[in-house]
Amino acid sequence: MPQPLSTRDANLFRQVIRNYEEKQYKRGLKAADQILKKNPRHGDTMAMKALILNGQGKTEEAFALGKEALTVDMKSHICWHVYGLLYRANKNFEEAIKAYKFALRLEPESPQIQRDLAILQIQMRDYAGYVQSRHAMLLARPQPRQNWTALAIAHHLDGNLVEAERILTTYEDTLKNPPPKSDIEHSEAVLYKNRIIAETGDIQRALDHLESAAVDSSLDRLSVLERRAEYLTTLGRREDAAAAWRLLIDRNPDHPAYYQSLVEALGLDAEGADEATRLAIFDEYAAKHPRSDAAKRLPLDFLTGDLFQERARKYLFPMLDRGIPSLFANLKHLYADDSKKAVVSALVEEYLAAASAAASAAASEAASSQPNGNAPLPKTDSSKGEGAALYFLAQHYNYHMTRDLAKADEYCDKAIALDATSVDFQMTKARIWKHRGDLQKASEAMDHARSLDTRDRYINSKAAKYQLRNNENEAALKTVALFTRPDSAADPLSDLLDMQCIWFLTEDGEAYARRGNIGMALKRFHAIANIFDIWQEDQFDFHSFSLRKGMIRAYIDLVRWEDRIRDHPFFTRAALDAARLYVSMHDDAQKDATAAATTNGGAGSNSNSNKNNNGDATNGTADADALAEKKKAAKKAKKEALKAEREAAEKAAKQDPNKGKSAAAAAADAEGNVKKKDEDPLGLKLAATADPLGEATKFIAPVLQFSPMNIDGQLTGFEIYLRRGKYLLALRCLKAAAALDPGSKKVEEQTAALRAALKEADVSTLPPKVQEVLAAEFP
Structure with missing residues (x-):
């Protein structure tokens, strides 16, 4: 039995709980110590003090106190609950679940323990246990709708679609009055039930339910229309499906998938389908929505021959007149067809010739009308089109399927001569240098493009990326720091880590690996792996948040996305980089060990063997020299990293010289919350691992599983x-x-x-x- 407290101490204990919840750790510790001074063996207070210590980063001390609290009062559900919270905070979810179950045996009616247990079970994908927990919570509180919905979700994720639907139907039957149309939770629950019915494979019943329960009452009108069109298409009701897709196109005439679905619903996507009938659909919407790009561009995917040339001309020329920068990106997928590739380039060449002639004529006319022949000539529409055509052809010849870098360079230089301030033209020039293999000039060209528009985050990121490709880690960090938080100017990398800027960390790590700085490279790759761990842990809060807000369908999508989060290309790339680096570290260690053994063996041999093995001795000397060079490079890299860290610290001190805090004081805030300190800023511990193959396995295992x-x-x-x-x-x-x-x-x-x-x-x-x-x- 827990040690009884006086009324004053009981009130003080409630204050301890409140202080912990509000993260007022210093006050909470002070109140807990007051209670323990009078009641030194009060297990619940000891447990709460352990929680507060854990919040301050004193993990070992917290666990020791938590265990002591359990030995003092093994039958306290608070002690067991706190013990579970300590394990949960340290990511040991299996042990946390065990502790919660002990706490629940002692206090079966506790909604807080039951809720914490359920959240951990869904986090660990223990669907059977989650079903049991949610069933118990529903029995305890059957009034809130979210308890019914949560049980349906549990059955759904466990694969029991029939039971999930039955739970939702049972709740609907308990409603005496239909919910108002403004009830978001009801609207989402109806669409969620419809989704479950569709997943059973009974599309006709899903359509009937959608039209009876969701068409008029759902607040998500777009989702209802899309589901209805999909169901009608699946059921083969062509006319109704076509009408449904037409309604969606009228809502959003620039959504390519709607046009494709309409063509599919009409049966015009099959091999040998009537091209003219198919084209008529797009012409209809091009006339109905003149500003729609999709209706004019999508026919180019299936048209062939003279008709393709005619429509390509009608699409290309107005876009070039307007100088649309994304024109090549819109059409490069056509290059898979050699005939279309040739037609597109020929049309742009034809347009360029006409635009150049028009621009020359306009320039001559303007020059003759100028009293002073040296006066600058105004830009005309024809010069705008000429620049767009030159830009298109520069990209055309820079593209991997039509690569001719000499021509790409020629067209790009002509475009720059027309408008030297165009960021797009300068970026293309940088890309051409990259494909030539000159990363130094590519980096300089992209940085010049960045300087033309210093407020554009995209071009800033591209400049930093090119600098990293050229192994300019420090310059890249300064470039990208222009768009980090102003208060992180002294340490922009910390802001990039907070923002989880994976592309920069990946490129930075690969650049360090090329430079031979293994520690910093591994530091970046481990940071990326940690970001994916954080993404997986971040779903923890959504298990309860999504139910409170009623966003059930999005929550199901989140859970399923989290299940395959490590098939993301960025994770795969970083994991393979790290694994290969660890393999090379293992191989280098093996070579070093072999070289050392060879050298030691040679020292103990007689003069005859030395005389007869001059070649071997020479090889051993070469290996030793290579080893010495490698150690020298690593030492230099370490020295550079230390210098960079020292400069960053000095810069931070100069920016805020009035901060008179000591290092210990700076590590904690006013309430005693400890800020995590990086114990290995240069990655030296990572580079010094004794088991590189074991570390490589940790990275490669998720890749083999998910990709x-x-x-x-x-x-x-x-x-x-x-x-x-x-x-x-x-x-x-x-x-x-x-x-x-x-x-x-x-x-x-x-x-x-x-x-x-x-x-x-x-x-x-x-x-x-x-x-x-x-x-x-x-x-």
Whole structure:
């Protein structure tokens, strides 16, 4: 039994809880110490003090006090609940769930413990446990709608669609009066139920429910119209489906998917369909919505021959007249067809010739009318079109499917001569330099383009990216710092980390890796992995928030997206970079060990062996020199990083010299909340790992799980598992890579490497099943 408190101390205990909830940690500690002074073995107060200590960053002290509180009062649900909260705060969700269950046995009626347990269960995807918890919460409080909806969600995620629908229907049957049309929660619940019905595969029933329950009452009108059109298309009701898609096109005539769906509903997307009938649909909407780009552009995807040329001319020339910068981006997908590619370039060349002639004529006329022949000539519409055509052709010849860098350079220079202040023209020039392989000039050209518009975040980011590609890490950070928070001027990288700017961290890490600064490269790749961990943890708050707000469909999408979050291309790229870096670290360590062993062996040999092995001695000397150079480069990189850190600190001190706080005081705020300090700012601990292959496995495992179709992931996984002696896993990666690219030379090399490794290894020590599989593949 918990030690009883006096009325005054009980009020003080409630104040401790309030202080913790409001993050007033100093006051909470003071109040807790007052209680413990009179009641030194009051477990609940000890537990709350442990929570406050954990909030201040004193994790070890908090856990020790939390365990002591449990030994004092094992039957206190507060002590067990707090113990679970401590584990949850430190991301040990399995142990937190166990503690919550103990607390729930002691206090089965506690809604707070039950809610915390349910949230952890859905976070850990324990759907069966989540169903049980939500069922118990519904029985305890059947009045709020969100308890019914939450139980339906639990059954839905657990795969029991029938039960999920039944739960929602049961609640609807309890309503005596229909909810008002302004009830957002009801509107979302109706559409969510419709989604569940559709997922069962009964599209006709989903359509009937949509038209009876959602068409008039739902606040999300667009979603209702889209679902209705999709259902009608799936059911093959062509006329009704076409009418539904036409209604959506009238709402948004620039949505390409609506046009494609309309064509599909009418059965005009099949091979050999009537081209004229299909074109008539787009012509109808081009006339109805003259400013719609999609209705004019999409026919170019399916038209061929003379008709394509005619329509391409009608689309291209007005766009060039207006100088639309995105014109090439809109049309480059047509280059998959060689005939269309030739027609497009020929039309732009034709337009350019006409525009140049018109511009020359206009210039001559203007010059003859000027009393002073040296006066600047005004820009005309023809010169605008000429610049747009030159820009298009520069991009055309810079594109990988039509690459001719000499021509691209020629057209780009002509465009710049017309308008030297155009950011788009200067950016294209930088891209041409990049494709030529001159990263230094590409970086300078992109930075010049940035200087033409210093308020544009996009061009600023491109300039920083090109600087990173040229291994200019410090310059890139200064460039991107122009758009970070003003108060982070001393340390812009911290702001980029707060904003989770993954593209910069990826490029920065790859640049450091090319420079041989392994510590900083690993620092960036680990930062990216940490960002994805944060994204996964951030869903924690949405488990309750989405139910409170009634945003159920978006919540289901969030949960399913979080389940596959690590198939994101940015994660895959950073993980492969890190894994390869760790593999190279392992290989370098092996070479160093071999070189050291060779050197030591040579020192103990006699003079005859030295005389007969001059070549070996020379090789050993070369290896030693290479090792010395490598250590020298690493030392230089470390020195540069320390210098950069010192300069940043000095800059921060100069910007705010009146801050008289000590380092300890600066690490905590007024309430004692400890700010996390980076214990390894240069990544030296990461670079000094004793198990690089183990670290590489941590990065490659999510890639193999969530992006199995990525051949680079499979090839890298093979390299890691082969070096670790995990031959069965290496074989699995090898077979997956062979299935993705059967004729790959790299796959052949890895097959030979695995065969050679199996010949050298003692296969008899492997489990019998593994031996059997390997023998079948490599007899």
